[in-house]
Amino acid sequence: MIRIGIIGAGRIGKVHLESITYHVKNAVVKAMADPFMNEETEKFIRGMGVEKIYQDYKKILEDPEIDAVLICSSTDTHASISIEAIEAGKNVFCEKPVDHALDKIKAVEDALAAHPECKFQVGFNRRFDHNFAAVRKAYDEGKIGEAHILKITSRDPEPPNPAYIKVSGGMFLDMTIHDFDMACFLTNSDVEEVYVQSAVLVDPAIGEQGDVDTAIITMKMANGALAVIDNSRRAAYGYDQRAELFGSKGMVATSNDTLSSAVISNAEGVTGEKPLFFFLERYMESFSEEMRQFVNACENGGQVPVGIHAGMQSVKIGLAAKKSVEEHRPVKISEL
Amino acid sequence: MIRIGIIGAGRIGKVHLESITYHVKNAVVKAMADPFMNEETEKFIRGMGVEKIYQDYKKILEDPEIDAVLICSSTDTHASISIEAIEAGKNVFCEKPVDHALDKIKAVEDALAAHPECKFQVGFNRRFDHNFAAVRKAYDEGKIGEAHILKITSRDPEPPNPAYIKVSGGMFLDMTIHDFDMACFLTNSDVEEVYVQSAVLVDPAIGEQGDVDTAIITMKMANGALAVIDNSRRAAYGYDQRAELFGSKGMVATSNDTLSSAVISNAEGVTGEKPLFFFLERYMESFSEEMRQFVNACENGGQVPVGIHAGMQSVKIGLAAKKSVEEHRPVKISEL
Amino acid sequence: MIRIGIIGAGRIGKVHLESITYHVKNAVVKAMADPFMNEETEKFIRGMGVEKIYQDYKKILEDPEIDAVLICSSTDTHASISIEAIEAGKNVFCEKPVDHALDKIKAVEDALAAHPECKFQVGFNRRFDHNFAAVRKAYDEGKIGEAHILKITSRDPEPPNPAYIKVSGGMFLDMTIHDFDMACFLTNSDVEEVYVQSAVLVDPAIGEQGDVDTAIITMKMANGALAVIDNSRRAAYGYDQRAELFGSKGMVATSNDTLSSAVISNAEGVTGEKPLFFFLERYMESFSEEMRQFVNACENGGQVPVGIHAGMQSVKIGLAAKKSVEEHRPVKISEL
Amino acid sequence: MIRIGIIGAGRIGKVHLESITYHVKNAVVKAMADPFMNEETEKFIRGMGVEKIYQDYKKILEDPEIDAVLICSSTDTHASISIEAIEAGKNVFCEKPVDHALDKIKAVEDALAAHPECKFQVGFNRRFDHNFAAVRKAYDEGKIGEAHILKITSRDPEPPNPAYIKVSGGMFLDMTIHDFDMACFLTNSDVEEVYVQSAVLVDPAIGEQGDVDTAIITMKMANGALAVIDNSRRAAYGYDQRAELFGSKGMVATSNDTLSSAVISNAEGVTGEKPLFFFLERYMESFSEEMRQFVNACENGGQVPVGIHAGMQSVKIGLAAKKSVEEHRPVKISEL
Missing domain, CATH: 3.40.50.720 (NAD(P)-binding Rossmann-like Domain)
Incomplete structure (x- = not known):
């Protein structure tokens, strides 16, 4: 115990x-x-x-x-x-x-x-999510061959309040950092280079704080794969969390979780439920699973699933992303 | 030519x-x-x-x-x-x-x-529909094993006008006859017995003509499979045409065709298009394919894909269905 | 507490x-x-x-x-x-x-x-399942209008062992009883009449015990709706638990739950996960929810969500189903 | 006529x-x-x-x-x-x-x-495809609000033979040019800037010709939206042609067309058909529709749906993409 x-x-x-x-x-x-x-x-x-x-x-x-x-x-x-x-x-x-x-x-x-x-574990809980874990599993089992293109869609349901923006370190270190870690996890590789195309489209107040709220981030992974993340601080339909990994033998893709599978067909169309809105609802089970694995590593002496290397990588990618916005050019992780 | x-x-x-x-x-x-x-x-x-x-x-x-x-x-x-x-x-x-x-x-x-x-062919065009043909193909290729349960959903977008009801021979000979033929086609078997549970739920004027507008029809197929058709004269969301064949090794199921695959996610939900509304739109390609196969049989001397046996079977099942409603009991085809 | x-x-x-x-x-x-x-x-x-x-x-x-x-x-x-x-x-x-x-x-x-x-509650846990509850909710909110046709698909992943068959009371009282309750719950109505078409297609040993393993059960509900349940004791792809309620304004339908939403596209096709295999996995959350509601009724004095009437109804329908098989005719609940 | x-x-x-x-x-x-x-x-x-x-x-x-x-x-x-x-x-x-x-x-x-x-029309047939036209229609009708992020996935089923690569003008002018036009069409905007991250992952022979076979292309649109195209010369599962437009009020997304909607559930999983493999099969109806609209413009004197501006834009974007690869930096269309 x-x-x-x-x-x-x-x-x-x-x-x-x-x-x-x-x-x-x-x-x-x-x-x-x-x-x-x-x-x-x-x-x-x-x-x-x-x-x-x-x-x-x-x-x-x-x-x-x-x-x-x-x-x-x-x-x-x-x-x-x-x-x-x-x-x-x-x-x-x-x-x-x-x-x-x-x-x-x-x-x-x-x-x-x-x-x-x-035993030192970093809290990247999304690695333990059932959908993202299934993507990595398919990749590890060779079902999609070598990784060529990774696409991550990560959109929040609502922007944080402007006061928080200031202390958050900006979108890349606050929100996208999860996606950076996910890019490394899903391709089982570090990142080599980052380029960001970004904009303020959701809320001008975010721009006034010197931050962005919409971005497309392209990455070159160390294993040769290309990766792209698209971010928005506000998706009208809720919390949008998807990944698609394309490789030499095929593709694995996930869709959003919903409260139920019920679909209503009527004169307006064929309508299913929106994605779960709140991150705690969406990722609750992943928080339990990361704890189970941490506790097991402590108890049985094995390796933790997310170590300090992941903690370092994700921040490096975030800082490279910020630099890419400032200098409007691709930035290598090795430049940092 | x-x-x-x-x-x-x-x-x-x-x-x-x-x-x-x-x-x-x-x-x-x-x-x-x-x-x-x-x-x-x-x-x-x-x-x-x-x-x-x-x-x-x-x-x-x-x-x-x-x-x-x-x-x-x-x-x-x-x-x-x-x-x-x-x-x-x-x-x-x-x-x-x-x-x-x-x-x-x-x-x-x-x-x-x-x-x-x-060469004598009967115009059961739905056998040539891409979706239903794919169900039969999966069955023929052994992908679902022996047939156990067939389910057909067949709902019209709008009821015919009451004047037509009178001359139509009733729902079973006018509308369900296609589904009866489909039951034989998809299980590759004749029907042995029919039981109908029916009601007038769409339009009382249909009931006044002595007909029904809603029905669940259970059938025992000659090859041992069970089959069920559900019919309505009015589906608010359009023309609903689906089949599901379940067997010892698995299941094959179809969904409705739509004008496009576009799905809109917004604050109201995640909404795709309604099924194609009109039977000519839905089945146009099947009308061409039945003609191609008829013409080929005429030209090259092979067998027609839908002969007089199918024409006879479907009417027998329709008459048995009418009798089942009248006598409120299961009716064997051999009784006719 | x-x-x-x-x-x-x-x-x-x-x-x-x-x-x-x-x-x-x-x-x-x-x-x-x-x-x-x-x-x-x-x-x-x-x-x-x-x-x-x-x-x-x-x-x-x-x-x-x-x-x-x-x-x-x-x-x-x-x-x-x-x-x-x-x-x-x-x-x-x-x-x-x-x-x-x-x-x-x-x-x-x-x-x-x-x-x-x-406070007396009967353990029909499926009423508390997220998918089935969403069907009833859509109906209660008027989204599909008046109920016309209910379809329930309920197929087990594996038949019970033959020894259990004998003491189980037969498929209708052991397995279908959940579906009978679901029919009443989803249409918010009692059952008036039952007709069963059944067969032994999964395992002859089940037939030797005097039971069936495959069935299509048609029901007339007290509120005028028609309902149909299809059962199999063995679905090769796992535990199949779906419902579809069709009414005057539209339809609400559910699909099976899976471990993840991951879909793999490769040279063989586009493949998603099978339904959850085991009933405890599939319905675990519903067991918690029925307990929460029972405890709340005990604590706060409100009504229990599933009372003795539901317990009585479901068994009556099961007995009527057995009688329908024996006498090969539709059986009214009032005959019992 | x-x-x-x-x-x-x-x-x-x-x-x-x-x-x-x-x-x-x-x-x-x-x-x-x-x-x-x-x-x-x-x-x-x-x-x-x-x-x-x-x-x-x-x-x-x-x-x-x-x-x-x-x-x-x-x-x-x-x-x-x-x-x-x-x-x-x-x-x-x-x-x-x-x-x-x-x-x-x-x-x-x-x-x-x-x-x-x-009347001068350029042959960008994909604008007339039912799926892509539905995306633009949803946007025009205001259903997704202002455009924020456009994502286009465009992957060929098989690479062209290396001899063709040489005369094709390279992937961007041969294959991606359709996607560049689609980006303009779906956002109803010109492109301002392009950045390409590309690689040779499908076939080294393509690299030997000085071309690439895998790319992620980021664009800034004149109306402020961000856009991203991902390309591969070989998708093991067939011809992958999808688009997703995300905006202030929601998102519209398409999936691939298939030969039928049949889905087989068995012990291996739940498997639907692969996307249509060949571009003529996939886009045949769009070729007819572009002709109908061209002929109508000739007959009735209205505007053609795709004029010389689109022809110029798409090539400019293609040339900017080539330059971005050569100089490894974002390139403005105005630089050309």
Whole structure:
């Protein structure tokens, strides 16, 4: 039974608390910390059976009864707390992105190099989604041959509020970072070069913050495949999350999940349901699955499914994408 | 080059004229006859290059330059003109149904027995539809194993006008007769027994004519399979024409044809096009294909794809269905 | 917090234990009883946090700390334990069927009439399935108008072993009973008349037990709609569970659930995943939802979503279906 | 009745001959010319009722009985014959591309400016395809709002033979040119800038000819929308032709056409048919429709649906794409 401490009691921290409590058999959340812990949150956490509740996360790191910590605090603290946790001898699950600055991620890499026994997983939950996992599985099984073209469609149902845009690091580090990781995962390859064509078409307020809301991102993968991501901050029909991998022997493609398969035919047409609207609804099962695999790695000593390399790659691609927009040219990852 | 005379210049006669002219390479329509031939129709026919236009169909039967006749006159004349044509040495394509009375169909069978060289085809065009033909092909190729359950959905977009109901012979002989033939075609078997559960749900005026407009018809096929047809005289979304054959190794199923594959996703849902509304639009290609196969049989001497047996079977099943409604019990074909 | 005792620790008892523990927030399983309780089962139950484990179910009925009992024992005990539980003042969730004999179900009805405060729910979990619930919702919202034709396809992935056939009450009371309930649920109506066309096409051993394995069942609903169920004990492609409701304004139809939406296009064709194979996989979420609604009715005093009337109806239809096979004729529910 | 002369009796010339003969009511092909006219071709043409057959196309231009000419000769003659035909007072339908050199297309523009009465249509048949036309129609009707992202997938079933590659002008002017025109058509806008990420992944022999066989092409449209085309010279599953237009109010997307809608479910999965393999099969109806619209413009004096501007735009985009590959940077159309 792996004993877990969760650092950060915001939305994603609570999601992991519920996942572990209800869907991970060999783990239990023993402690949770948040500097802004309020009464309501504390009541909820206690109701889930968590014994130790703190404001100071260091209490978790000091606790010898804790085997693993989940770092769900604000992004700017991910790297430093990760290093502290690694040095405290804990296994670590760190939410994405590890940081926006490459040197800080490098510092985590160094800490891990010094503690090779530490299990360190980055929270790219979409790798565990049933649809995307099925794409990778088809590829691994040779069903589509060598990868030639990967297409990812990733469109949010609603833009974030403009205040958030400023602190988010911009669309590429906030939203597309998931798609960058997905590109690497689905082609089983790193990225070599990135080119972005982008625009502000959804909301001028986003442009006023210096960000974009619509983009087509082309990538050359290290294994020779080409990849393209299309992003929008607002799809009128909901959360659009699809992938298509085309190769020498065929293609595998996914469509969106819906609440039911019911289709209504009437005088207006033949109408099915919209995609699930909210990311927690859409990806809930993937959050449980990433936890199960992290806990298994901690318990049985195998490799974590998403390591620090993925955490570094995704941010590098994001920074290259930003540079491509600024300089309006293709940018190599090796330039960073 | 097969030289054809068409008897009857109504809607279906004109459909065949166009099909042969534009889509059948080794045939030409030389003559056309209709007792009510009017100026507009005559102009249309002549514009299609037909040289001989008559009111009296006997002129076609007497013409030694005519190899084959299409009987597209009113149902009550199908059998007698068929016999005359057979005896005149013509090959015959007869629209469905051959007749509503079994003894009249029997008389055609007798005439054919006396003229074994005659090619006699019944106009069950749906057998030549791309979707239904693909179901039978999958079955013939063993892809679904032995047939266990056949389901046919057949719903018209609009009920006929009440005046037509009276002369139509009722829903089973007018509309379902196509589905009865399809049941035999798709399972490659005759029918042994029929049971009907029916109702008047679309239009009370249909009930006042002594007919029904909604029905579920269960059949036991001679090869052991079970079959079910569901009929409605009005589907709000258009012409619904589907089949599903389930067997020991799997299932083959078809969906409706649409004008395009375009699907619109918006705040209301994910909406594709309605099925093609009108039977001529839906089945146009099948009318050409049945002609091509009839002409080929005439030219090359092979078997016609739909013979008098199918013409007899479908009417027997229709009469058994009527009897099942009247006596509210399963009726065997052998009882007729 | 509703305190629950589960009577019967077989497969379905364990399913409910897990559902309540992980997915029902306002309930807890306090006790579980099974005359054949073994060590392994006991360990599992205790691991889920159940405090009281018995062989004798009466201990649960006597326990004043228990608010509601789930009756998951063998079918022949459902009715008698239900009555005991009702008289002991417990709320009751009874697995389907309540019994195979109408007089025994009547006895439960009588007990309930004498204890109107008792919440009594029958375990027709499919009513809570996302797809079937969406069909009923579309109907309730008037999107398809008045119901004309209901079609249910229900095919098992594999036949039960022949030994089970004997004790199962036959296909209609064992398997189709779910579909009978679904017919009533989806049309929001009772059944008036049943006709069955059936066969032994899957396995002769089933026929040797006096049962059938393939059937088309036609029904006339009390509200005038027609309904048809097609059943097979073995679909080569997995568990086939679909419904289609056709009405005056349109149609609503569902398709099968799959593990993922991935579709592979290659030289062989365009291939998606098979339906989920196992009923627990397919319907797991519906088991949780029926529990949530039962617990809510117990806690808040509202009506249960599936009462004794549904339990009675479904068995009546099953018995009428058996009679229809024996006498080869349509059978009215009122004849029973 | 528009009297037509066809210049060039190769594959596409014969396609138009058949289309006009069978599917265009108000036109007739009177003459056909080809310098390499052979006996078999002549027999075929005469069998279709064409009276005048020449080797020298000038005989067609001189014929006062010819209202319109179709230029179906080799690409390098399109522009010069177009100019001769315009000056001879004929209406002109010119196959795509008008030329590979912008100055030659400019010369055609000049000739048209001097003969404003001339109807001049370029052979971008895909605009008349039922699926793509439905996308544009949805956009025109405001169903998806303002265009934000256009995605076109265009993959051939088989690469051309290497000998053809050399004379084809390269993939962008040979194959993608259709997609470039489609991008303009579907967004109703010109292109402003192009960036290409390309590779040789299908056949090294193509690379040896200095061409590419796989590409992702990003475009900025003049109306602000972003567009992306993905191309492959070989899709193992056939001819892949899809489009998706995403906008402020929603999305419209098409899928591939198949021979039938039959889907087989068995132990291997749920398998539908592959896309139609051959472009003539896939686009046959669009060839008829472009002819009908050209003939109507000739007969009734309206505008042709695809003029010289589209012919110029598509080649400019193609040349910009080539330059983008050579210089590995985004290229503006205005740079050409």
